[in-house]
Amino acid sequence: xxxxxxxxxxxxxxxxxxxxxxxxxxxxxxxxxxxxxxxxxxxxxxxxxxxxxxxxxxxxxxxxxxxxxxxxxxxxxxxxxxxxxxxxxxxxxxxxxxxxxxxxxxxxxxxxxxxxxxxxxxxxxxxxxxxxxxxxxxxxxxxxxxxxxxxxxxxxxxxxxxxxxxxxxxxxxxxxxxxxxxxxxxxxxxxxxxxxxxxxxxxxxxxxxxxxxxxxxxxxxxxxxxxxxxxxxxxxxxxxxxxxxxxxxxxxxxxxxxxxxxxxxxxxxxxxxxxxxxxxxxxxxxxxxxxxxxxxxxxxx
Numbered sequence: 001x002x003x004x005x006x007x008x009x010x011x012x013x014x015x016x017x018x019x020x021x022x023x024x025x026x027x028x029x030x031x032x033x034x035x036x037x038x039x040x041x042x043x044x045x046x047x048x049x050x051x052x053x054x055x056x057x058x059x060x061x062x063x064x065x066x067x068x069x070x071x072x073x074x075x076x077x078x079x080x081x082x083x084x085x086x087x088x089x090x091x092x093x094x095x096x097x098x099x100x101x102x103x104x105x106x107x108x109x110x111x112x113x114x115x116x117x118x119x120x121x122x123x124x125x126x127x128x129x130x131x132x133x134x135x136x137x138x139x140x141x142x143x144x145x146x147x148x149x150x151x152x153x154x155x156x157x158x159x160x161x162x163x164x165x166x167x168x169x170x171x172x173x174x175x176x177x178x179x180x181x182x183x184x185x186x187x188x189x190x191x192x193x194x195x196x197x198x199x200x201x202x203x204x205x206x207x208x209x210x211x212x213x214x215x216x217x218x219x220x221x222x223x224x225x226x227x228x229x230x231x232x233x234x235x236x237x238x239x240x241x242x243x244x245x246x247x248x249x250x251x252x253x254x255x256x257x258x259x260x261x262x263x264x265x266x267x268x269x270x271x272x273x274x275x276x277x278x279x280x281x282x283x284x285x286x287x288x289x290x291x292x293x294x295x296x297x298x299x300x301x
Contacts, residue, residue, distance in 0.1 A: 140201035
């Protein structure tokens with residue numbers, strides 16, 4: 001761990017730094033990366049998958065665009081592209097938030113995650129995030145191996161603030177927030193029963209899912225059909241501020257709606273909602289197009 005300049009704080013964590021504690025800088029709240037994983041990716045989006053055997057040149061893709069609203073008022077949007085080819089995956093998302101949500105999760109950002117598909121699971125290998133607010137720019141670059149953080153660089157233009165300490169143990173047995181939103185399985189209740197151990201490079205938190213109901217959706221563009229609705233509970237573990245407004249906001253009732261990505265055996269995020277007295281947050285796809293196609297460059301709409 002090292003600080004380069006007084007005006008810019010950096011945390012670099014190689015896998016050999018046993019017992020290192022995250023001297024985490026102020027960045028947009030933990031939900032920012034998760035939110036952008038969902039709406040753009042990617043993230044969020046920026047997002048574990050089972051891929052049936054298929055010819056090496058075949059691939060499944062998702063092109064999605066989501067709107068963000070609070071109390072029914074539109075305050076942001078996001079785009080997500082996910083590509084699941086033979087034995088590999090990549091997801092890229094961009095998003096922008098304004099108004100009330102900008103106070104909670106910052107302004108705009110880009111998230112990317114990639115890795116291998118092994119034994120019906122996503123084995124994340126790389127994650128990056130670039131997030132910009134009015135008074136701050138922050139970046140995260142992280143590599144993983146078998147669920148363990150191998151290398152981590154986190155930078156922020158904001159000063160360091162008191163946070164719940166991160167330890168080396170918090171960097172083991174984790175998945176990045178974009179990969180976490182790609183869920184393996186079919187549209188059946190059992191798919192919801194899991195806890196996602198998420199680490200976004202600065203914060204460690206669990207997202208516990210449980211089955212709530214089945215529903216049907218009709219995107220303005222693309223998918224029409226059944227979705228799996230999971231109740232979600234977010235538990236902050238480390239790297240966050242104990243008095244965080246965002247953590248308190250997320251104490252409300254959460255739902256994550258999952259829809260198929262072609263015949264890949266992967267479910268993607270269609271809708272996220274947070275019921276809260278301050279104002280209900282809804283992130284919902286207006287375009288959700290899962291397609292199977294030949295190889296080609298991955299581009300955001």
